[in-house]
Amino acid sequence: MHSPGRTPAPTRLGRFIASVASLLLCCALFWPALASAGVANAPGSNLEVSLITYGPGDTYWERFGHDAIELRDTVSGEAVTFNYGVFDFDESGFLLNFARGQMHYLMDAAPSDVDQHYYTEVGRSVTRQRLAFTAAQAADMRDYLLWNLQPENARYDYDYYVRNCATRVRDALDKALGGTLKPQLEARPGGMTYRQQTARLMSQQAWLMLILDLGLGPYADQPMNAWQEAFLPMELQREINHVTVNNAEGRAQPLVLDEQLLSPNRLDAPPATAPDLRLPLALAALLFAVLLLATYRFAPLLYALLGSLYLVLAGLVGVTLLILWTLTTHHSAWGNVNLLLFNPLAFFLLPALWRSRKRLSVSRFATGLIALQLLAVLVACLLHLLPGVVQQNQPWLLLALPVWLVMAWCMRRPQSVNASAA
Known part of the structure; x- marks a missing residue:
């Protein structure tokens, strides 16, 4: 940070x-x-x-x-x-x-x-x-x-x-x-939460602002x-x-x-309010999801490469969030529910993704992982209905939800009946 x-x-x-x-x-x-x-x-x-x-x-x-x-x-x-x-x-x-x-x-x-x-x-x-x-x-x-x-x-x-x-x-x-x-x-x-102040002041380094927002847990959303x-x-x-x-x-x-x-200040001053990340990340997710659907139909190899990129990044983010929570004293990163959206289980879906490129059926293990991931996304959404301090991760929900739905559809749509399970 x-x-x-x-x-x-x-x-x-x-x-x-x-x-x-x-x-x-x-x-x-x-x-x-x-x-x-x-x-x-x-x-x-x-x-x-x-x-x-x-x-x-x-x-x-x-x-x-x-x-x-x-x-x-x-x-x-x-x-x-x-x-x-x-x-x-x-x-x-x-x-x-x-x-x-x-x-x-x-x-x-x-x-x-x-x-x-x-x-x-x-x-x-x-x-x-x-x-x-x-x-x-x-x-x-x-x-x-x-x-x-x-x-x-x-x-x-x-x-x-x-x-x-x-x-x-x-x-x-x-x-x-x-x-x-x-x-x-x-x-x-x-006037603001830790998350809002962090996003506001780091907004001129957009990539770092996004990394910090992704890594902050519910601690950063408590009223101050x-x-x-x-x-x-x-x-x-x-x-x-x-x-x-x-x-x-x-x-x-x-x-x-x-x-x-x-x-006096001679540099670019930070904005007075935190940027709203929901619309940009939602649009990025929709664009990526549409691209996945199009490549699944017309360019299977590109579909597999794009899907692999997403799964690898999701797995790496999950490993990082898990380390921050369990092995460090960065208490502002503890209890991060973005782990429900991006987690190390994504690595295990890579074989199923590549099989779906060839319209081959996937294993029961992969089917279970897909169902578990969709359930985790649903839980992340339902957490916002709870009282008290809830992690304000709506931008990341909007980023993850369309992509996971499309990937689940591509991997679980009717496959070749003669193909062996992965």
Whole structure:
């Protein structure tokens, strides 16, 4: 799935440079107070806390946007952004951990002007929201972020939806505010589901959007509140405008004191709503089904090749979904009922498909598999009549149903009586 982190895979030289830069930054942050104060040692009354939100990028792992917490010493002018979106392709076992759903991300910090310059250069929007923190809350935030930045505390177990760069920022803000952020956001309904937000933001990479939608299980269709939907940086940016906090005198005031667009977006913006995949996939299924019928009648070899392509893809998808459910921690893929539509049993229908090319009868085993597959499709349809959270896989139902019906008809229509069973 997507990766909200912004850092590309570093080379060894890049990692060395990044390590030196991080060391210098840590030295600057932790250096004892000298003639002038800085973020690390300024009193809380001098610290300004802001939420920085970066718009979506072009690369697939940038499509969900990014964010950071900025601490600014209003006396010295020093400003540092802290973010939770760093990953390393060169980490030992990275690809295997990614496949298992056991990814590790890192916290990082950088001077604000350096960090924001990168996003401005690549055309991504940069927005600063200055937050109403008391002096004590600002100092607590600073102390927590500096603690979190230490190497032994910087790494965390990443999850696409519940532990990512935005949720870690959200949780840090809530912690510093004494837990006032969470109940207010939980009381507000979310606008979309995980599935809808994923499809919306990945729609510019249609092939990846389809793969992700196919792989998401019912977990992705649960209703969300604003706290959960703040797994997206842009949703967190929008929702905190509705939050109020108490100031030092105990009076309620908006959490966001002001909002400033530091750099406008120069890239193609994602759509406001998720695309409806039902009509495109239904049309694709009807076209393929008609093609199967035509080739069955006029070009049997092409019919067998097209049918084999479908069965192999259905089997491979089924194996992948089964692995995601049983052998990984990708909980958003568990319980995926698309297994009823595409499953490993499709491989066993290949011999029957090739026999039907020559109008030969198929075995009882193949007949049973065909009946079982049609029953599975029927069950997948009937599941939508159940109450509660039901996996919204109508596009894939519309894709699978016509094709399975045509293949069942071709393999089970009256065959040559003299042919032996497969």
